[in-house]
Amino acid sequence: MDKQIIDALLGALIQSREGVSDLLFTVGRPPFVETHGWLEEFPVETPEPVFGRKEIDQLADHIINGDERLLRDLATWGSCDCSYALKDVARFRINIFKQNGKPAIVMRKLEAEVPTLDALGLPPVFREINRYSKPTKPILLAKTRRLSSVRTNIKCVKTSTF
Numbered sequence: 001m002d003k004q005i006i007d008a009l010l011g012a013l014i015q016s017r018e019g020v021s022d023l024l025f026t027v028g029r030p031p032f033v034e035t036h037g038w039l040e041e042f043p044v045e046t047p048e049p050v051f052g053r054k055e056i057d058q059l060a061d062h063i064i065n066g067d068e069r070l071l072r073d074l075a076t077w078g079s080c081d082c083s084y085a086l087k088d089v090a091r092f093r094i095n096i097f098k099q100n101g102k103p104a105i106v107m108r109k110l111e112a113e114v115p116t117l118d119a120l121g122l123p124p125v126f127r128e129i130n131r132y133s134k135p136t137k138p139i140l141l142a143k144t145r146r147l148s149s150v151r152t153n154i155k156c157v158k159t160s161t162f
Contacts, residue, residue: 001058007086013042014090014109023092023107026099027053056103060096063105070096088112 001009013023013033022034030050031042044051063084064070073080079097084107086092091110096103117126 001055001062003062006059006062009044010084010086010092010107011089014086016042021109023105023109025051025056025059025105025107027051027056027102027104053103056105059105060103063094063096086112 009031010023013031014020016033017035019035020033021036024032024034024039026032028050029041030044032039033042034040060074063082064074064080067082070080070082074096079095082094082096084092084094090112091114092107093110094108095106097106098104
């Protein structure tokens with residue numbers, strides 16, 4: 001699968017119904033779409049209606065895009081956290097992992113545009129904090145259990161939104 005096919009598939013999954021929050025890819029099953037807390041199969045029109053190891057690996061390789069840290073995390077820990085964007089459609093927070101020795105991918109849909117401080121409804125103190133940051137080094141406050149999640153979030157932040 002090349003970028004064009006992968007982006008078309010992801011776009012079709014996201015736009016298949018209202019309220020899609022997650023995409024799930026596992027070996028031996030068609031893609032799943034989570035909508036309002038319910039998982040539903042998304043039939044694909046390919047010679048094989050399910051994804052094999054080859055298709056999941058191709059999707060993972062495309063998302064990882066040769067990033068050495070992500071490849072190292074996947075090899076060392078059996079999973080890696082990263083991000084991906086479909087221009088003007090959606091951004092994704094992604095976990096690529098192995099389940100029972102088989103690759104799997106979970107993609108959480110985020111809004112296409114990074115929200116501004118006003119849109120988030122944050123108190124004015126955040127504007128004051130931002131005054132002390134530099135355009136090339138914005139201040140980012142994050143609460144997470146894993147450092148790799150912070151790295152993913154940092155990659156998703158646009159300094160121009162502050």
